[in-house]
Amino acid sequence: MPHDHHDHLSPSGHPYRKDDDVELTYWQTMEIAVRELLIEKGELTAAQITSQIDAMDARSPANGAQVVARYWTDPDFAEALLADGSQATRDMGYDIGPMKLIALPNTPTLHNVVVCTLCSCYPRNLLGLPPDWYKSRAYRSRTVREPRRVLSEFGVELSPDIEVRVHDSTADMRYIVIPNRPDGTEGWMQDQLAELVTRDSMIGTGLPKHS
Amino acid sequence: MTASGRRWHDMGGDASDPVLPDEHDFALWEKRVDALLVLCNVKGLFTVDGLRRVLEDMGPEAFETMSYYERWITSVNQNLIENGVYTIEELGQRMEEVKMRGNTYGDAANG
The missing domain is CATH 3.90.330.10 (Nitrile hydratase alpha /Thiocyanate hydrolase gamma)
Structure with a gap:
């Protein structure tokens, strides 16, 4: 079952927050749009965003x-x-x-x-x-x-x-x-x-x- | 302003409920919002003061009804529009396109 993990805890012991396999929210839609516009306008690159998240996860x-x-x-x-x-x-x-x-x-x-x-x-x-x-x-x-x-x-x-x-x-x-x-x-x-x-x-x- | 003369976000010292030890692992879209804020600040597109101004102007109702990163993306977006990085029309058009891609975050974000 692809959706059954919502009833469980993540490896860290905390509940998962709804993310990419439940219904898209207005604010998630905004995040995607803002990110894509920033990339298209040449302000940021996708690689910069990914590496910033990696750095965040490392702390x-x-x-x-x-x-x-x-x-x-x-x-x-x-x-x-x-x-x-x-x-x-x-x-x-x-x-x-x-x-x-x-x-x-x-x-x-x-x-x-x-x-x-x-x-x-x-x-x-x-x-x-x-x-x-x-x-x-x-x-x-x-x-x-x-x-x-x-x-x-x-x-x-x-x-x-x-x-x-x-x-x-x-x-x-x-x-x-x-x-x-x-x-x-x-x-x-x-x-x-x-x-x-x-x-x-x-x-x-x-x-x-x-x- | 509250009766105390402070704005709503200046809540230190107010009475409130017991602290619930809530925490959760951040979802990808939340981490992306955080990354956008940090990178936009580094690039000088707006400042952390700009972030907080919009958050504080959103008022106590938004604090109670929206999640942390929902408030943050609202503020990031507001600052970027104010500073001319893109227009509200471009945002609206792009959000419509994103919605057409699918009903889940994964589909709409193209992975």
Whole structure:
């Protein structure tokens, strides 16, 4: 049956969104028309669009996890990341373009969380495309007002003596949270440590995996 | 403007529902919209400020009724027409041609 996958989850565990084998929508029609006009007018090429999508697909939270794990293991890098996050991550091959990247290290008494109240700004070079919930009214509205309650909806319960600091992204400035290094990981290599770093731990709505 | 003096998209601090952990894998047409925005910006056809101006002018109803990339393609298209990359007549004509190709995205996009 060609259509039966809609009842299933994709390999990543998320549901498929309707795409090319259900009825064409108005907005899909517009996308096709806009893309073809841009190509015909000589503004873009089909190859550019394909390679941009390939580059987008290549960016995932694995990039951010490498940054965090290196921060934990390489003091010189940690210093460079805090001084100029854009340059330090560019040097690792994760170019953020003209935007400013700010790294936010958690401490035993401080927990950082990132939101974009106005839109959907997100460190795409380190985490890929933002998840739907990050762009939702609920997350955008409430995270700056009642962050502990929002965090508890993600299963993160913080003791009252831990300060929670919320950072509101802008079109020009992106944040990444550096979670606390899990206990029991002394002597681990960067790649091993990166396995513990979840996407949500770099947004602040989660914690790293245990060792 | 809302009673608070802020526009609708400036929603930080408002009351709202619990956060639902929704996410999905992006469809090809959604990735293409994203790619068009990035490439048009790089090429200087319009800016991210232009993208956001149209998104914000679309208002709260569009935010509730249209998906993220439906809003984005609307804004990309509006910016390109405003900046003279193509005309609204060209767009309308092309959309009619696209629809004639078939009833699914795959058929209409010629793969």
